[in-house]
Amino acid sequence: xxxxxxxxxxxxxxxxxxxxxxxxxxxxxxxxxxxxxxxxxxxxxxxxxxxxxxxxxxxxxxxxxxxxxxxxxxxxxxxxxxxxxxxxxxxxxxxxxxxxxxxxxxxxxxxxxxxxxxxxxxxxxxxxxxxxxxxxxxxxxxxxxxxxxxxxxxxxxxxxxxxxxxxxxxxxxxxxxxxxxxxxxxxxxxxxxxxxxxxxxxxxxxxxxxxxxxxxxxxxxxxxxxxxxxxxxxxxxxxxxxxxxxxxxxxxxxxxxxxxxxxxxxxxxxxxxxxxxxxxxxxxxxxxxxxxxxxxxxxxxxxxxxxxxxxxxxxxxxxxxxxxxxxxxxxxxxxxxxxxxxxxxxxxxxxxxxxxxxxxxxxxxxxxxxxxxxxxxxxxxxxxxxxxxxxxxxxxxxxxxxxxxxxxxxxxxxxxxxxxxxxxxxxxxxxx
Numbered sequence: 393x394x395x396x397x398x399x400x401x402x403x404x405x406x407x408x409x410x411x412x413x414x415x416x417x418x419x420x421x422x423x424x425x426x427x428x429x430x431x432x433x434x435x436x437x438x439x440x441x442x443x444x445x446x447x448x449x450x451x452x453x454x455x456x457x458x459x460x461x462x463x464x465x466x467x468x469x470x471x472x473x474x475x476x477x478x479x480x481x482x483x484x485x486x487x488x489x490x491x492x493x494x495x496x497x498x499x500x501x502x503x504x505x506x507x508x509x510x511x512x513x514x515x516x517x518x519x520x521x522x523x524x525x526x527x528x529x530x531x532x533x534x535x536x537x538x539x540x541x542x543x544x545x546x547x548x549x550x551x552x553x554x555x556x557x558x559x560x561x562x563x564x565x566x567x568x569x570x571x572x573x574x575x576x577x578x579x580x581x582x583x584x585x586x587x588x589x590x591x592x593x594x595x596x597x598x599x600x601x602x603x604x605x606x607x608x609x610x611x612x613x614x615x616x617x618x619x620x621x622x623x624x625x626x627x628x629x630x631x632x633x634x635x636x637x638x639x640x641x642x643x644x645x646x647x648x649x650x651x652x653x654x655x656x657x658x659x660x661x662x663x664x665x666x667x668x669x670x671x672x673x674x675x676x677x678x679x680x681x682x683x684x685x686x687x688x689x690x691x692x693x694x695x696x697x698x699x700x701x702x703x704x705x706x707x708x709x710x711x712x713x714x715x716x717x718x719x720x721x722x723x724x725x726x727x728x729x730x731x732x733x734x735x736x737x738x739x740x741x742x743x744x745x746x747x748x749x750x751x752x753x754x755x756x757x758x759x760x761x762x763x764x765x766x767x768x769x770x771x772x773x774x775x776x777x778x779x780x781x782x783x784x785x786x787x788x789x790x791x792x793x794x795x796x797x798x799x800x801x802x803x804x805x806x807x808x809x810x811x812x813x814x815x816x817x818x819x820x821x822x823x824x
Contacts, residue, residue: 409520430538431461433489437482439464440475443607446614448623451630458482465635468627469572469603470540475610486538493535496546500753503549507556507727508761515764522760523753526777526810529785530750541750544570544577548734548754551580552727555592564595571596572603575636579709579737583729586717604628653798654788657744659701661801666692666700688799705740708811709733715815718822724758725818731755735811739804746788746798752780752807759814762821772817776810783807 438459442450450471453463464471477485501523504510510519524531534541551566564584570577578600584593607627612620651660668691712732719725731754738744738751756776763773783806787797797803 425532425536428536430486430490430536432540433486433538434458435461435464436466436471436474436489436538436540437478437485439466439471440478443468443471443610443627444475444478444614446611446620446623448626450627451635466540467572467575467603467631468607468624470574472607472610473573489538490535493538493540493542496542497531497535500542500546500549503546503553504753504757504761507549507553508723508757508765510761510765518764519757519760522764522773522777523757526756526760526780526784527750527753528781529788530747530752533745533788534747534750537745537747539745539747540573541747544574545750545753547573548577548580548730548751552730552754555589556723556727560589560592561595564589564592564597565599567592568596568599569603571600576737576741577734579733580730582713583716583733586713587720587726587729653795654746655743656739656746656749656798656801656803656807657701657741658705658739658804659742660744661804662697662700664799665689665801666697667694702740705736708736708808709740711815712736715819719818722818722822724762725822728755728758728814728818731758732811732815735807739807744804746784746803749784749803749807752784752810755811755814756780759817769817769821772813776813776817779806779813780810783809 434456435454438454438456439450441456450468451463451465454461474489477488480488501520504523505516505519508519510516531542533539547566547570551563551570554560554563554566567577567580567584571580581593581596584590584596605624607624608620611623611627614620615623651663653664655661665688668687712729715725715732716729719729731751734751735755738748759769759773759776762768763770783803787794787802787806
């Protein structure tokens with residue numbers, strides 16, 4: 393049989409991609425969302441401007457009139473990296489940041505293609521659609537809100553690629569950068585250790601430590617060496633002690649978020665389902681349709697609910713580390729371990745908004761590559777992909793029924809189901 397010309401193959405690929413994007417756009421109304429103001433970006437702009445000015449209120453409540461989200465909650469290094477974008481007028485900064493996010497999405501996809509050596513055109517088409525289906529909703533949300541998850545995803549994907557290309561120092565450095573953009577990826581250090589990638593683990597620590605000094609570029613320029621060094625230390629202390637440790641210990645989300653419906657963390661979902669008086673207000677529903685407060689299922693003791701939010705992600709993370717150790721001799725298992733560990737860490741955080749689930753692509757990519765390239769575990773591949781698409785895609789469209797699904801924790805349950813499918817599938821393959 394004569395092989396069709398290359399332009400026909402690429403034309404079919406592009407036509408299918410255009411159709412898929414059109415369907416997603418119609419379902420979710422993303423064109424309107426992408427045209428709206430990226431509110432999260434205003435948080436970064438205010439923090440970066442404070443850093444450039446040499447003020448000591450990096451983590452203070454918002455005060456510039458643009459930031460309607462809440463206090464800055466990321467490591468100081470991220471504000472230092474974002475600061476160059478604030479030399480432009482605000483509208484230009486917003487556009488540039490969205491372009492950065494789009495570039496990071498493409499870079500993450502390219503790294504995953506290279507990681508699993510997806511070379512054949514048919515494989516590439518199927519793999520691209522698989523990743524797009526599982527992460528399209530969170531990806532669009534991240535760009536619409538102007539959050540930073542896609543930059544973290546790109547760093548982790550680049551780190552995995554370098555690790556598998558026998559470049560442990562570069563791989564660890566990329567993971568260290570990811571941990572200084574958003575602190576949650578620090579859990580990947582444990583994966584490196586149980587996989588006995590000690591050079592990469594050391595590189596991750598050294599890269600994160602080096603980025604501790606990055607804000608000095610702005611603090612010293614604004615205040616001079618002595619005061620700049622002191623302020624840099626204070627900013628790091630405020631992040632670790634006043635933000636991360638204090639909020640985690642108190643389960644406090646004041647000024648940085650809430651248990652509103654788009655928060656899919658264990659903490660938020662259990663609060664909505666089982667705590668009397670927890671806010672469950674929808675974005676579009678009126679109070680006449682749904683009460684603004686109250687346990688959605690049944691009211692339980694507050695101490696019990698808190699343990700329900702802590703124990704499951706810890707157990708899942710422990711299982712992920714066990715899998716990282718047992719599956720480390722296989723490319724797919726080694727790479728899946730990073731997604732298996734990162735997802736429960738994200739869900740175990742106090743805040744896990746819809747766009748945070750873009751990292752499910754790291755969990756799903758090894759299973760997709762295995763099914764597409766080798767024809768193995770195709771049932772698991774289709775099941776996990778469908779679950780991720782339904783629970784992390786249309787659920788965030790904003791329609792009334794979809795909001796009820798968010799309230800009940802469908803994104804959380806879907807992510808957990810996919811996690812279990814990937815874990816069981818790779819472990820069964822290893823044992824067979």
